[in-house]
Amino acid sequence: MSLILNIETATKNCSVALSHNGKTVLCKEISGQGYSHAEKLHVFINEIISESGHAFADLQAIAVSRGPGSYTGLRIGVSAAKGLCFALGIPLISIDTLKVLAASANISDGVIIPMLDARRMEVYSSVFSPDLTEIRKTEAEILTEDSFSDVGQTAYFLGDANEKAKSVLTKSNFVFLDGIVFPSASEMAALSFDKFQKNEFEDVAYFEPFYLKDFVVGGK
Structure with missing residues:
Protein backbone atom coordinates (compact mmCIF):
# COMPACT_ATOMS: atom_id res chain seq x y z
CA MET A 1 0.00 0.00 0.00
CA SER A 2 1.18 3.52 -0.76
CA LEU A 3 -0.54 6.38 1.02
CA ILE A 4 0.89 9.67 -0.24
CA LEU A 5 0.08 13.25 0.74
CA ASN A 6 0.30 15.52 -2.32
CA ILE A 7 0.88 19.27 -1.96
CA GLU A 8 0.44 21.81 -4.79
CA THR A 9 1.07 25.49 -3.98
CA ALA A 10 2.86 26.79 -7.07
CA THR A 11 -0.01 29.07 -8.14
CA LYS A 12 -2.99 30.82 -6.50
CA ASN A 13 -4.49 27.37 -5.99
CA CYS A 14 -3.64 26.07 -2.52
CA SER A 15 -4.27 22.36 -2.99
CA VAL A 16 -3.74 19.21 -0.91
CA ALA A 17 -4.73 15.66 -1.83
CA LEU A 18 -4.39 12.24 -0.24
CA SER A 19 -3.79 9.40 -2.68
CA HIS A 20 -3.78 5.64 -2.31
CA ASN A 21 -1.94 3.51 -4.88
CA GLY A 22 -2.13 6.29 -7.48
CA LYS A 23 -5.77 7.24 -6.94
CA THR A 24 -6.96 10.43 -5.23
CA VAL A 25 -8.90 9.71 -2.04
CA LEU A 26 -9.54 13.25 -0.79
CA CYS A 27 -8.68 16.72 -2.07
CA LYS A 28 -9.08 20.17 -0.54
CA GLU A 29 -8.21 23.33 -2.43
CA ILE A 30 -8.99 27.00 -2.77
CA SER A 31 -8.02 29.46 -5.49
CA GLY A 32 -9.15 32.96 -4.57
CA GLN A 33 -7.99 36.29 -5.88
CA GLY A 34 -4.91 36.31 -3.66
CA TYR A 35 -2.57 33.79 -2.10
CA SER A 36 -3.98 32.05 0.99
CA HIS A 37 -1.35 29.33 1.29
CA ALA A 38 0.07 30.45 4.64
CA GLU A 39 -3.42 30.40 6.19
CA LYS A 40 -4.91 27.35 4.47
CA LEU A 41 -2.17 24.80 3.73
CA HIS A 42 -1.71 23.28 7.19
CA VAL A 43 -5.46 23.48 7.84
CA PHE A 44 -6.12 21.44 4.68
CA ILE A 45 -3.40 18.92 5.58
CA ASN A 46 -4.83 18.33 9.05
CA GLU A 47 -8.42 18.15 7.76
CA ILE A 48 -7.56 15.60 5.08
CA ILE A 49 -5.75 13.31 7.51
CA SER A 50 -8.59 13.59 10.02
CA GLU A 51 -11.41 13.09 7.51
CA SER A 52 -9.68 10.16 5.80
CA GLY A 53 -9.59 8.16 9.01
CA HIS A 54 -5.83 7.79 8.73
CA ALA A 55 -3.03 9.11 10.93
CA PHE A 56 0.12 10.94 9.84
CA ALA A 57 2.02 7.77 10.77
CA ASP A 58 0.19 5.93 7.96
CA LEU A 59 1.76 8.09 5.24
CA GLN A 60 4.45 6.46 3.10
CA ALA A 61 5.65 9.64 1.35
CA ILE A 62 5.02 13.34 0.79
CA ALA A 63 4.84 14.67 -2.77
CA VAL A 64 5.21 18.34 -3.58
CA SER A 65 4.89 20.39 -6.74
CA ARG A 66 8.43 21.61 -7.42
CA GLY A 67 7.80 24.59 -9.71
CA PRO A 68 8.06 26.79 -11.59
CA GLY A 69 5.49 29.16 -10.17
CA SER A 70 4.99 31.64 -7.36
CA TYR A 71 8.17 32.06 -5.31
CA THR A 72 6.25 32.43 -2.05
CA GLY A 73 3.79 29.65 -2.85
CA LEU A 74 6.56 27.20 -3.72
CA ARG A 75 8.55 28.11 -0.63
CA ILE A 76 5.53 27.50 1.63
CA GLY A 77 4.65 24.18 0.00
CA VAL A 78 8.18 22.81 -0.04
CA SER A 79 8.83 23.90 3.55
CA ALA A 80 5.69 22.11 4.71
CA ALA A 81 6.56 18.97 2.73
CA LYS A 82 10.12 18.85 4.04
CA GLY A 83 8.96 19.41 7.60
CA LEU A 84 6.55 16.48 7.37
CA CYS A 85 9.20 14.23 5.84
CA PHE A 86 11.68 15.06 8.62
CA ALA A 87 9.08 14.58 11.36
CA LEU A 88 7.70 11.31 9.98
CA GLY A 89 10.92 9.86 8.59
CA ILE A 90 9.42 9.30 5.14
CA PRO A 91 10.67 10.15 1.63
CA LEU A 92 10.05 13.31 -0.38
CA ILE A 93 8.82 13.17 -3.98
CA SER A 94 8.86 16.19 -6.28
CA ILE A 95 6.64 16.62 -9.34
CA ASP A 96 7.10 19.19 -12.08
CA THR A 97 4.33 21.79 -11.76
CA LEU A 98 3.67 22.02 -15.49
CA LYS A 99 3.35 18.24 -15.67
CA VAL A 100 0.75 18.40 -12.89
CA LEU A 101 -1.13 20.99 -14.95
CA ALA A 102 -0.81 18.93 -18.14
CA ALA A 103 -2.24 15.91 -16.35
CA SER A 104 -5.58 17.73 -16.19
CA LEU A 177 -8.75 24.64 -22.78
CA ASP A 178 -9.99 27.56 -20.69
CA GLY A 179 -11.60 25.36 -18.07
CA ILE A 180 -8.19 24.26 -16.77
CA VAL A 181 -6.57 27.24 -15.04
CA PHE A 182 -4.43 25.99 -12.13
CA PRO A 183 -2.59 22.76 -11.32
CA SER A 184 -4.31 20.65 -8.66
CA ALA A 185 -2.94 18.18 -6.12
CA SER A 186 -5.70 15.80 -7.24
CA GLU A 187 -3.77 15.33 -10.50
CA MET A 188 -0.56 14.41 -8.67
CA ALA A 189 -1.75 10.97 -7.52
CA ALA A 190 -0.64 8.86 -10.49
CA LEU A 191 2.55 10.90 -10.94
CA SER A 192 3.67 10.60 -7.32
CA PHE A 193 2.77 6.89 -7.19
CA ASP A 194 4.91 6.23 -10.27
CA LYS A 195 7.91 7.92 -8.64
CA PHE A 196 7.24 6.11 -5.36
CA GLN A 197 7.35 2.74 -7.10
CA LYS A 198 10.63 3.68 -8.79
CA ASN A 199 12.15 4.99 -5.53
CA GLU A 200 12.73 8.37 -7.17
CA PHE A 201 13.07 10.43 -4.01
CA GLU A 202 14.64 13.79 -3.21
CA ASP A 203 17.28 14.55 -0.61
CA VAL A 204 15.08 16.17 2.01
CA ALA A 205 17.91 18.21 3.50
CA TYR A 206 19.02 19.81 0.25
CA PHE A 207 15.93 19.90 -1.97
CA GLU A 208 14.93 23.35 -3.20
CA PRO A 209 12.02 24.45 -5.42
CA PHE A 210 12.55 24.93 -9.16
CA TYR A 211 12.06 28.70 -9.34
CA LEU A 212 13.39 28.95 -12.93
CA LYS A 213 13.89 32.71 -12.52
CA ASP A 214 15.54 34.69 -9.74
CA PHE A 215 13.17 36.12 -7.15
CA VAL A 216 12.38 39.79 -7.66
CA VAL A 217 11.25 41.84 -4.67
CA GLY A 218 7.63 42.86 -5.26
CA GLY A 219 7.07 39.99 -7.68
CA LYS A 220 5.01 36.85 -7.26
Whole structure:
Protein backbone atom coordinates (compact mmCIF):
# COMPACT_ATOMS: atom_id res chain seq x y z
CA MET A 1 0.00 0.00 0.00
CA SER A 2 1.18 3.52 -0.76
CA LEU A 3 -0.54 6.38 1.02
CA ILE A 4 0.89 9.67 -0.24
CA LEU A 5 0.08 13.25 0.74
CA ASN A 6 0.30 15.52 -2.32
CA ILE A 7 0.88 19.27 -1.96
CA GLU A 8 0.44 21.81 -4.79
CA THR A 9 1.07 25.49 -3.98
CA ALA A 10 2.86 26.79 -7.07
CA THR A 11 -0.01 29.07 -8.14
CA LYS A 12 -2.99 30.82 -6.50
CA ASN A 13 -4.49 27.37 -5.99
CA CYS A 14 -3.64 26.07 -2.52
CA SER A 15 -4.27 22.36 -2.99
CA VAL A 16 -3.74 19.21 -0.91
CA ALA A 17 -4.73 15.66 -1.83
CA LEU A 18 -4.39 12.24 -0.24
CA SER A 19 -3.79 9.40 -2.68
CA HIS A 20 -3.78 5.64 -2.31
CA ASN A 21 -1.94 3.51 -4.88
CA GLY A 22 -2.13 6.29 -7.48
CA LYS A 23 -5.77 7.24 -6.94
CA THR A 24 -6.96 10.43 -5.23
CA VAL A 25 -8.90 9.71 -2.04
CA LEU A 26 -9.54 13.25 -0.79
CA CYS A 27 -8.68 16.72 -2.07
CA LYS A 28 -9.08 20.17 -0.54
CA GLU A 29 -8.21 23.33 -2.43
CA ILE A 30 -8.99 27.00 -2.77
CA SER A 31 -8.02 29.46 -5.49
CA GLY A 32 -9.15 32.96 -4.57
CA GLN A 33 -7.99 36.29 -5.88
CA GLY A 34 -4.91 36.31 -3.66
CA TYR A 35 -2.57 33.79 -2.10
CA SER A 36 -3.98 32.05 0.99
CA HIS A 37 -1.35 29.33 1.29
CA ALA A 38 0.07 30.45 4.64
CA GLU A 39 -3.42 30.40 6.19
CA LYS A 40 -4.91 27.35 4.47
CA LEU A 41 -2.17 24.80 3.73
CA HIS A 42 -1.71 23.28 7.19
CA VAL A 43 -5.46 23.48 7.84
CA PHE A 44 -6.12 21.44 4.68
CA ILE A 45 -3.40 18.92 5.58
CA ASN A 46 -4.83 18.33 9.05
CA GLU A 47 -8.42 18.15 7.76
CA ILE A 48 -7.56 15.60 5.08
CA ILE A 49 -5.75 13.31 7.51
CA SER A 50 -8.59 13.59 10.02
CA GLU A 51 -11.41 13.09 7.51
CA SER A 52 -9.68 10.16 5.80
CA GLY A 53 -9.59 8.16 9.01
CA HIS A 54 -5.83 7.79 8.73
CA ALA A 55 -3.03 9.11 10.93
CA PHE A 56 0.12 10.94 9.84
CA ALA A 57 2.02 7.77 10.77
CA ASP A 58 0.19 5.93 7.96
CA LEU A 59 1.76 8.09 5.24
CA GLN A 60 4.45 6.46 3.10
CA ALA A 61 5.65 9.64 1.35
CA ILE A 62 5.02 13.34 0.79
CA ALA A 63 4.84 14.67 -2.77
CA VAL A 64 5.21 18.34 -3.58
CA SER A 65 4.89 20.39 -6.74
CA ARG A 66 8.43 21.61 -7.42
CA GLY A 67 7.80 24.59 -9.71
CA PRO A 68 8.06 26.79 -11.59
CA GLY A 69 5.49 29.16 -10.17
CA SER A 70 4.99 31.64 -7.36
CA TYR A 71 8.17 32.06 -5.31
CA THR A 72 6.25 32.43 -2.05
CA GLY A 73 3.79 29.65 -2.85
CA LEU A 74 6.56 27.20 -3.72
CA ARG A 75 8.55 28.11 -0.63
CA ILE A 76 5.53 27.50 1.63
CA GLY A 77 4.65 24.18 0.00
CA VAL A 78 8.18 22.81 -0.04
CA SER A 79 8.83 23.90 3.55
CA ALA A 80 5.69 22.11 4.71
CA ALA A 81 6.56 18.97 2.73
CA LYS A 82 10.12 18.85 4.04
CA GLY A 83 8.96 19.41 7.60
CA LEU A 84 6.55 16.48 7.37
CA CYS A 85 9.20 14.23 5.84
CA PHE A 86 11.68 15.06 8.62
CA ALA A 87 9.08 14.58 11.36
CA LEU A 88 7.70 11.31 9.98
CA GLY A 89 10.92 9.86 8.59
CA ILE A 90 9.42 9.30 5.14
CA PRO A 91 10.67 10.15 1.63
CA LEU A 92 10.05 13.31 -0.38
CA ILE A 93 8.82 13.17 -3.98
CA SER A 94 8.86 16.19 -6.28
CA ILE A 95 6.64 16.62 -9.34
CA ASP A 96 7.10 19.19 -12.08
CA THR A 97 4.33 21.79 -11.76
CA LEU A 98 3.67 22.02 -15.49
CA LYS A 99 3.35 18.24 -15.67
CA VAL A 100 0.75 18.40 -12.89
CA LEU A 101 -1.13 20.99 -14.95
CA ALA A 102 -0.81 18.93 -18.14
CA ALA A 103 -2.24 15.91 -16.35
CA SER A 104 -5.58 17.73 -16.19
CA ALA A 105 -5.97 17.54 -19.98
CA ASN A 106 -7.71 14.40 -21.17
CA ILE A 107 -6.76 14.30 -24.84
CA SER A 108 -5.67 11.57 -27.24
CA ASP A 109 -4.12 13.58 -30.08
CA GLY A 110 -1.73 16.47 -30.61
CA VAL A 111 0.35 17.98 -27.83
CA ILE A 112 -0.40 19.57 -24.46
CA ILE A 113 1.17 22.97 -23.73
CA PRO A 114 0.70 24.01 -20.08
CA MET A 115 1.48 27.66 -19.42
CA LEU A 116 1.68 29.68 -16.21
CA ASP A 117 1.64 33.46 -16.10
CA ALA A 118 5.04 34.99 -15.37
CA ARG A 119 4.24 38.73 -15.72
CA ARG A 120 3.56 40.84 -18.80
CA MET A 121 3.79 38.58 -21.89
CA GLU A 122 6.17 36.11 -20.27
CA VAL A 123 5.08 32.59 -19.36
CA TYR A 124 6.49 29.37 -17.95
CA SER A 125 5.70 26.69 -20.49
CA SER A 126 6.48 23.16 -21.55
CA VAL A 127 5.24 20.67 -24.14
CA PHE A 128 3.91 17.18 -23.42
CA SER A 129 2.49 14.31 -25.44
CA PRO A 130 -0.98 12.98 -24.47
CA ASP A 131 0.70 10.31 -22.30
CA LEU A 132 2.60 13.09 -20.45
CA THR A 133 5.98 12.38 -22.01
CA GLU A 134 7.95 15.63 -21.92
CA ILE A 135 8.67 16.79 -25.49
CA ARG A 136 10.18 20.16 -24.60
CA LYS A 137 11.62 21.12 -21.23
CA THR A 138 10.25 23.95 -19.13
CA GLU A 139 11.22 27.43 -20.28
CA ALA A 140 10.49 31.01 -19.33
CA GLU A 141 9.63 32.75 -22.58
CA ILE A 142 7.99 35.88 -23.95
CA LEU A 143 4.99 35.06 -26.11
CA THR A 144 4.95 36.36 -29.68
CA GLU A 145 2.93 35.44 -32.76
CA ASP A 146 5.77 33.08 -33.71
CA SER A 147 5.71 31.13 -30.43
CA PHE A 148 5.12 27.40 -30.97
CA SER A 149 5.05 27.94 -34.74
CA ASP A 150 6.99 24.69 -35.14
CA VAL A 151 4.03 22.70 -33.77
CA GLY A 152 2.26 21.25 -36.78
CA GLN A 153 -0.34 19.20 -34.93
CA THR A 154 -3.15 20.33 -32.67
CA ALA A 155 -1.75 22.15 -29.65
CA TYR A 156 -3.89 22.27 -26.51
CA PHE A 157 -3.06 25.22 -24.25
CA LEU A 158 -4.06 25.31 -20.60
CA GLY A 159 -3.22 27.35 -17.53
CA ASP A 160 -3.67 30.86 -16.16
CA ALA A 161 -1.80 32.44 -19.09
CA ASN A 162 -4.44 31.45 -21.65
CA GLU A 163 -6.26 34.79 -21.75
CA LYS A 164 -3.20 36.85 -22.60
CA ALA A 165 -1.86 34.13 -24.91
CA LYS A 166 -4.94 34.27 -27.13
CA SER A 167 -4.00 37.78 -28.28
CA VAL A 168 -0.86 36.49 -30.03
CA LEU A 169 -1.29 32.74 -30.47
CA THR A 170 -3.86 32.72 -33.27
CA LYS A 171 -2.91 29.78 -35.51
CA SER A 172 -5.75 27.47 -36.55
CA ASN A 173 -4.22 24.42 -34.82
CA PHE A 174 -4.13 26.14 -31.44
CA VAL A 175 -6.90 25.12 -29.02
CA PHE A 176 -7.37 26.78 -25.62
CA LEU A 177 -8.75 24.64 -22.78
CA ASP A 178 -9.99 27.56 -20.69
CA GLY A 179 -11.60 25.36 -18.07
CA ILE A 180 -8.19 24.26 -16.77
CA VAL A 181 -6.57 27.24 -15.04
CA PHE A 182 -4.43 25.99 -12.13
CA PRO A 183 -2.59 22.76 -11.32
CA SER A 184 -4.31 20.65 -8.66
CA ALA A 185 -2.94 18.18 -6.12
CA SER A 186 -5.70 15.80 -7.24
CA GLU A 187 -3.77 15.33 -10.50
CA MET A 188 -0.56 14.41 -8.67
CA ALA A 189 -1.75 10.97 -7.52
CA ALA A 190 -0.64 8.86 -10.49
CA LEU A 191 2.55 10.90 -10.94
CA SER A 192 3.67 10.60 -7.32
CA PHE A 193 2.77 6.89 -7.19
CA ASP A 194 4.91 6.23 -10.27
CA LYS A 195 7.91 7.92 -8.64
CA PHE A 196 7.24 6.11 -5.36
CA GLN A 197 7.35 2.74 -7.10
CA LYS A 198 10.63 3.68 -8.79
CA ASN A 199 12.15 4.99 -5.53
CA GLU A 200 12.73 8.37 -7.17
CA PHE A 201 13.07 10.43 -4.01
CA GLU A 202 14.64 13.79 -3.21
CA ASP A 203 17.28 14.55 -0.61
CA VAL A 204 15.08 16.17 2.01
CA ALA A 205 17.91 18.21 3.50
CA TYR A 206 19.02 19.81 0.25
CA PHE A 207 15.93 19.90 -1.97
CA GLU A 208 14.93 23.35 -3.20
CA PRO A 209 12.02 24.45 -5.42
CA PHE A 210 12.55 24.93 -9.16
CA TYR A 211 12.06 28.70 -9.34
CA LEU A 212 13.39 28.95 -12.93
CA LYS A 213 13.89 32.71 -12.52
CA ASP A 214 15.54 34.69 -9.74
CA PHE A 215 13.17 36.12 -7.15
CA VAL A 216 12.38 39.79 -7.66
CA VAL A 217 11.25 41.84 -4.67
CA GLY A 218 7.63 42.86 -5.26
CA GLY A 219 7.07 39.99 -7.68
CA LYS A 220 5.01 36.85 -7.26
